Amino acid sequence: METTHNPAGRTLDETHEMSFIDHLEALRWHIIRAAIAVVVFSTAAFLAKDFLFHDLILGPSRPDFWTYQMFCKLGQALNSPDLCLKKLTFDLQNRQMSGQLSMHISTSVIVGLALAFPYTFWELWRFIRPGLYPHERANSRGAVLFVSVLFLLGLLFGYYVAAPLSINFLASYQLDASIENQIDLQSYISTLTTMSLSCAFVFELPMIVYFLAKAGLVTPEVMRIYRKHAFVVILVIAAVITPPDVSSQLIVTIPIMLLYELSITIAKVVSRNRLQRLNADLAANQGVS
Template identity: 55%
Template sequence: MALDQYKEEEEEDGMSFLDHLEQLRWHLLRSISAILVFMVLAFLSKSFIFGVVILGPSKVDFITYQTLCRISEALSLPALCIQELPFIIQSRQMTGQFSMHITSSLVVGLIAAFPYVFWEVWRFIAPGLYDKERNAARGAVFFVSLLFFMGAAFGYYILAPLSINFLSNYQLDPSIANEFDITSYISTLSMLVLASAVMFQLPVVIYFLSRAGLVTSGMLKTYRRHAIVGILVLSALITPPDVISQLLIAMPILVLYEIGIFIAKRLERQKREDEEELRKKYND
């Protein structure tokens, strides 16, 4: 019944339900095509994408480790300088290296094409919004993409290398050597980068929920302690089992949560000002 009503409403607007499905199909095809293009480019750039980008955090000359060494020299804290990563990466399956080449290329393609993919999603959603809603969400593609890349950069340059350093140096007994499979290494790196990129979308989520009236700044403040516990639990689920990695991803998310409270406050103040302006016009 609801589906029939939806079809009738869409037909009154000049576009049928099937037309919307056709439009969605083309948006999806263009998005997938963009991902595939970047995936192919990454696949062909094996020496750089795999040798430099993917394996970068596994080498002591990685920029994060070098920066920590410079900080350790300036602060006279030699413990900060990472001079050795005592592990090797190997492939135990015949198709391991080829399958991981494809997987890593897909992840790189997804990250590189994200702004275009989100733009295609936004193009499909935007026509169904009111003019006021579209104006309120102006710049959504830019800010969502910016936060996505900031999160991916945080995961790649901060979270991943420190997690890899911790896990590579962790030993139950000196007789046990750390020999990581290429599948495990790439899966862990991809999970950390993508999870950070998604988690950095928290201010955007709070913005739209606040615009919809589903959350308020007061509600966010009231449940701040619950949010802290939830963030810590979520951080434990998406990071390797070490406290350092969990805290590293939890701290920026807590900062983003506070930014979300500030955004909700501004929206509430703007809403009050708009209501006051409308009240004055009505009284005049």
């Protein structure tokens, strides 16, 4: 028997099997509900303009930002005053007539997409889950929760660690003292959102490995063998999403490497459980024969 959905997303009688058109109709409703969630969060972000821009978006452009304050306290504890940021040497500018309105709308949509991600993934999971076998459903319990938590942790890491480091480095970098950094608003927001969202998706590595291990495509032995290669790839990723200074790259590389080691442990547990299930099925088949 197969659990199916009606067009509105409700569970139908398990004895009925859905046609291809029914699947498309069910998918359409899942997409519609996810889109509504994005619109709701985007509208809320658009209406909260002062908080969205003054506190959230423009926060890393001011010395009183939480991350800079923590580095300052660290500098005081280590007797290293250079870690205290007193001023960011750049000015944000808008050079287009409709530039600020356009950035208000586009930024609100990006924030809406980020906030609606857990619900969007849940809708996608509701569409996929009925097609799984019972043991696959049991083994994938909590998938939505873990994917959402990892996404939010990555987003927070990108916003509070990776993005401020990039903004601070790029804003203070000068070829000559006579050249002033007058940063376009679009460039600043693009850097902030790219850094934050990149870290959010990179933090999904453990869940990606989990599902690949469930499918038998990844094993802990392979991940251990290619650990050095993975380290090089992670360094490249860190170099892409961070400014070209060693400290920023290391700060981003370390948590990703920890996630890789965690992924090895996850792959080990999944592979062991998968092997036990295969042995149990083999023993059951031999008992029947």
